[in-house]
Amino acid sequence: MILLLDIGNTRAKYVVLEQGIRSTVKAIDNNVINHSLLEQHFTEITKMVVASVASEDITDIVKGWCEQNELPYQRVYSEQQKAGVKSAYHLPEQLGIDRWLTLVASRILLPKSNVLIVDAGTATTIDVLSASGQHIGGWILAGVETLFESVLANTTKVTATNTNKASLSFGCNTSDNVNNACWAATAGTIYSALKQAERQNCKIDKLLLTGGNAKELQPLLTVESLIIDDLVFQGLQAYSGEVRK
Template sequence: MRLLVDIGNTRTKYTFEQQGVLSMIQSERNEAINEKWLTSLTESVESIVIASVSEAYIIDVFISYAQQHNIELDIIKSESKRFGVTSSYQQPTTLGIDRWLTLLATNILYPDQNVLIVDAGTATTIDLLNNKGMHLGGWILPGIDILFNSLLSNTSQVLATQEHQGNISFGKSTSDGVNNACWAATLGFIEQGIKQASKEVSLDNVLLTGGNAEKVAALLNTQHRIINELVFIGMQRF
């Protein structure tokens, strides 16, 4: 059995893979990741696969634990080319590993298709993969929480309480005005991404993933598919 670990900016998601089947995705706060936590998870684990966009000290916890318990450890990095997918970045290692893994997953799920991938998490990212496995680039926008908090932290008289339901109606209070604008900005970003992608390719699919995927999906009129485990499907290829 393998433990697949996606270390994000604030939380770590993980799942177990056995004979190609993924268990339910779970998550933990990054500050709770320690040897005791790992011990509770790894009784039958033979290897650990890690993808991380967070600070190095969390990876160090896994490295130390794996060495002490003779568990195979694989830390995935973004590359210029792998499994038939080619990165558009001149410096491929600077492409976020979560974005790279969604590209690898999409290429195996939808071969020979032009697909736009929307990952709505801490950041909202868009990536376009063509039907030849070429990454045609993408966009990065601050996620809903960052949009909301950045406005409040840079103004003195905008007082708002964050709501976590997607809504793009015009607000009739400052809180609603700020919250709904964050969702509207995110939705507009995605819709413009779909338009731009359609100028470059004949778009076959739009995939949504990430913590806010279902809330975004409820607002999006374009046909789409939600695949919450997209990053982990990419990790399965290693």
Template sequence: MKLLIDVGNTLCKYVTFQQGELSVIKSIETHLINQQWLAENFPIVEQCIVSNVNDSNLNQIITSWCESERIDYCFVESEAEKFNIRCAYDDPSTFGVDRWLGLIGASTLFPNQATLIIDAGTATTIDLLTSSGIHQGGWILPGINLMFSSLVQNTKKVFATPKNINQIAFANNTTDAVNQANWAATIGCINTAIKTAHEQYLPEDDTLLIVLTGGNAAKLKQLMTVECEFIEKLIFVGMNRYNANKGLK
């Protein structure tokens, strides 16, 4: 069995891969991860692949567990090029590993297809990958919840509470106005990214696939006016390309 762990700032998400399939995504609060929890929950693991945007101390916890159980392991880092994917960043080490894995995951599921990857989580990231595997760069903006809290906490007379919306519309009260604007701003940014991709980076006859992932992706798909693919496990699809026997330990 292969264990794939995505360590985030607040939550650690994980799946297993066996018999050719990824399991459902499960999660635990990141600060609760320790060797005892790993041993109790994963008694039979042959490989462990990890991406970590949190404290590097967690790498040592996972390393100690893997070595004590004789499990092959590797920690994924962003690279200049791998699996025929080329990163646009001059310094790939500054490119978030979650975005890197999104590129790899999209290329795995949709080979030779120009793709705009939107990861809508704490931050919303947008990255363009050409059909030949060239990353053209991307954007980072605050996620829906972060955008909401930033406005409410930094203004004296904007009182609002988070609220689900079913469609983009103008609002007649402050709560709706803030919630509507957060989603509209995010969708507007994505639409601008689509326009920019076609006008500046892609041949006229090249189609562009829009891929959504992350915690707010399902809701975004409902509100978007263009066709999108929602891939919940996109990062894990990318992570699964790595083989601990061949990867960097």
């Protein structure tokens, strides 16, 4: 069994990969990751494949536990080329690893399509991948919750409550005004990305959504889209040596 581990800034998500089949995604807070927890949950693992944007303190704990248990440890980094994908970055290692993995996964899943990938989480990232495997580039926008918090932090006379309800309706109170505008800004950015991709000779065939806000975002869009919750892990699997089933 192979553990695919995606360590974010505050939480780590993981799946267990066995004979090419991924388990459901589970999550743990970074601040509880230690040798004792790893020993408790992952003693049957035969290899660990890791993507991380967290501090090196966290990844060092994981790496150290693997070394202590003589368990193969593989850290994945963004690179110039993988699985038919070519990065648009002149310095490919500067592309966020989660973005890189969604590109790799999209290429494997939709090898003959121009794809727009939207990862809607703490940040909303947008990437365009051509049918030839060329990464055209992308955008990074503050996520819905981050947009909401920034409005309150930078406007002294705006008081609002985060309703956690996705809507594009015009609000009739300040809370709805702010909340709905954040969703509208996100949806509008996606529409703009679709148009910009066409201007750059890459008319989009498939729109993929992933990330924590994907399910709330999808009904707000008037274009067809597909949600793939574990897109990052499908990309990580490409580095594991296990064939996808």
